[in-house]
Structures are given as structure tokens and as C-alpha cells.
Amino acid sequence: MVAKIRRYQSPDEYPFTSPLPEPILPPLDYPPLLHPKQNINVNKQLYDAYLKIVLPKITQSLPDKGELRENYGSSALCDVECLQSLSRRIHFGKFVAEVKFRQDQEYLTDLIISRDRKGLEEAITDTEVERRVLERLRAKAEAYGRDPWGEDGVGNGVIKQKVDVAAVVEVYQHVVIPLTKQVEVDYLLARLD
């Protein structure tokens, strides 16, 4: 359904599979913000990282039997939603890189021409911004990952944290931020093609 309502024609949505079914809606005219020759999609890497890094942090390993199986369907839907949200967030790196390129075109052009991947990564990295992203994420995981009404059902209970805030922050540190930077560098390397 997601493909059929032309979600993957939007410049901020990237599919994990191909080929896609044809949309049932007519195409839209999106403003051409990105370089037309780039074709970056890191969903394969994101999918691997989701299996190897994200899931072990947020799930328990349990035997494949009985009532647990009743949850496979809803788990699969949650996986799809998570993967698609992470993918969208990570590929926003293209727009960030485009803005950085326009702001500092001369210096970045030199790095691109000399294929200086390390120099490009340094040029796009702002550790203060990364620190703030993680702090903001922590605040959100805390606020959204608990029932503000408390556990006793009448509004006086202890408010328990239901989401592992440290795991969420680590996913950003070890998966989302590195992949976003990779998208930015890949985008810049393709920016003059």
C-alpha cells in the first residue's frame, strides 16, 4: 500500500525492496532540491544494523513457541515502521549535505575533486550539534517512554520508565549518526557528477 500511494516517489522516502508496484495516484511535482544524479540508498546497511545492533538492544531472546507467536504479526509491523522512520531520518542527510555544499561550495568542491572522504567527513561533522541531538533524543525517550499517569491506574502511582533510554541513545550513536554522515559524504562525492 505504501508504494501504491506513491510514498517512494517522495524525495524523503526510500524503499527497502524492489521492484515496487506502480502507484495508483498520479505523480506529484516535487521541487528539485537535490542533485539529480545522486542515487544513494543505505537501507541495506540500515537493515543489517537493525538486526545486529538495534534488535539485541531492545528485545530479549526467547524460545520460538506458544503464545509468543501471537505477537509476530504486530512485531513485524513495528519493525517496518521503525525501519522506515530510521531510513527517512538517515536519508535527510542528503538535504543537510546539499545545504552545507551551498554554504561552503569552494572548499567542499576541492575535497570532492580529490575524493577526500576523510576530509569531507571532518568538514560535515559538528560535534556540538551531535551532542545536542543526543541530549534532545534522551529527553524525548524519557518523556515519551513512560506512562505519565503512573502505574496504579488512578493517577497516583510511581511513574516507571518503560523504554530503555540508554539503548535509544546508543542506537543513534552507533547506527543513525554514522549512517547519516555516510549518506552526507556519499551525496557530496556524487554532487559534481
Add this chain to the structure above:
Amino acid sequence: MVAKIRRYQSPDEYPFTSPLPEPILPPLDYPPLLHPKQNINVNKQLYDAYLKIVLPKITQSLPDKGELRENYGSSALCDVECLQSLSRRIHFGKFVAEVKFRQDQEYLTDLIISRDRKGLEEAITDTEVERRVLERLRAKAEAYGRDPWGEDGVGNGVIKQKVDVAAVVEVYQHVVIPLTKQVEVDYLLARLD
């Protein structure tokens, strides 16, 4: 996809459309908690209420043109998610009604036999519980409907409420609670078939 991974075979998921595609996964053995003869589905009414009551509370009426069209795809996905979540919540009424039936079988059986819809509605209504549901909902809409990090991007800004808390509470008052009670009464009326 939702039907294909057998979501609508789960006793807490109700489809809005039919016929459904066959699941690609084998069926599960769910414990038989509900009366086997009941077949209640109020999704048609929920869909009408969503269009007439919910959407006017949470959206603006804007001209159908230009950049707005770029949001139709993601809006449609949000609509589906909202409708399915509300439907699940409302049809939980069947399980609530089953528990109430087992707790007070004699009295409810009399009301069912005499088809006393009003009496059944009174029997299942607990205004104190309803009040607490709305208070808890208000607390959740407040906590989840704002950016806890503030608007200035560095963690010192004013925290603005982004979701209209009163609208969320009204949706529960005028749509979710009445439809849940209707499901409970309809379920009880079918309970002895």
C-alpha cells in the same frame, strides 16, 4: 500487507474492508476467550465518526492545491494508523463485556433475555472509571504531545504543546467511549445466542 501477515485473524484486530487477501502465514491457535457466535464490527460507524467528528477537530480545512498535495500520502497512512488503533481500542469492549458477564452472570442474563439495551448500558457503565480514563488520556496527550526539549533547539526553550489536548479528550468522550459501550452492549445481546 496487514491482512497478509494474518493481523485480522487476531481477536483484537478488525478490518475496515472486505474481502481480505489470504494470509501468507499459517493460522495461530488463539485461546477462545469470546463467545463464538458474536460477530460485531463497528468500523463503519467509526469511519463515519472519524470523518465527521475527529478530522474537523484535528485538521484545518485548506484549499486542495500546490504543496499541500505532497502531504496526501503521509496523511492517508496516518489516517489508517489512527483508525486501526481506535478500532482496536473500541473492540476491546468485547473482552471487557465478557469479563463483566462472567462476574455478574445472573443479573446480565436477565437483561439480555429481556433485550433491555438501556439496562445493559447502565449495568456496564462506571462513571468513575470513565472519568479516570479521560484524566489519564489528558495526561498522556499533554506529555506525548509536546517536545520536552523545547523549541529553541538547545534545550532551554519554551515547551510548547503541539497536540490539542482538549480535542483528544473530546474524541474519547464523543466517539471512543460511546462506541466502546455500544460494542459491549451488542456483545452482551449476542452472548447467549
